[in-house]
Amino acid sequence: FDSLPPAQYKETMSTILVWIQQSETKLSMPQVAVAEYEIMEQRLRELKALQSSLQEQQKGLNYLSTTVEDMSRKAPAEVSQRYRSEIEVILGRWKKLSAQLVEHCQKLEELMTKLQRFQNDTKTLKKWMAEVDVFLKEEWPALGDSEALEKQLEQC
Numbered sequence: 741f742d743s744l745p746p747a748q749y750k751e752t753m754s755t756i757l758v759w760i761q762q763s764e765t766k767l768s769m770p771q772v773a774v775a776e777y778e779i780m781e782q783r784l785r786e787l788k789a790l791q792s793s794l795q796e797q798q799k800g801l802n803y804l805s806t807t808v809e810d811m812s813r814k815a816p817a818e819v820s821q822r823y824r825s826e827i828e829v830i831l832g833r834w835k836k837l838s839a840q841l842v843e844h845c846q847k848l849e850e851l852m853t854k855l856q857r858f859q860n861d862t863k864t865l866k867k868w869m870a871e872v873d874v875f876l877k878e879e880w881p882a883l884g885d886s887e888a889l890e891k892q893l894e895q896c
Contacts, residue, residue: 744811745807745811745823746807748803749803749804749807752800752803752804753804753826753830755797755800756797756800756801756804756830757830759793759797760830760833760834760837763790763793763794763837763841764833764837766786766790767790767837767840767841767844775855777852777855777856777859780848780851780852780855781852783848784845784848784849784852787841787844787845787848788845790841791841791842791845794837794838794841801830801831801834804827804830805827805831808823808824808826808827811823812824875895880892
């Protein structure tokens, strides 16, 4: 009986596997090009919440790892190997998921910065274009008015 996992192990394993599956599904959703900052902010909040959830699940993963180590010392080699293989698969998925989360957050933050910069540049350009439009619609000075012509030349 020492080589069998405790009931809590099976419950924790089930919880972690369900959580990993749900998180992998969330991260595997196709990334769409978004040009709305608010939508990007919402997606970033979702990713940050997933990161927090990952940290909360970490103690369950630690429990599974230490339980497998304890069982390995007491269990026959084939049983021990089965549990080690099982936890290695989960640890691999966990590490991949964790890395993807970090990568998605960083990429989204970079894109948000670029979008913000682009929106600011666009706003500046539109303001400048409106000023140029007003200037171009102004009445041209009379041909003999050299002072007005010089002033308009400076503005140009």
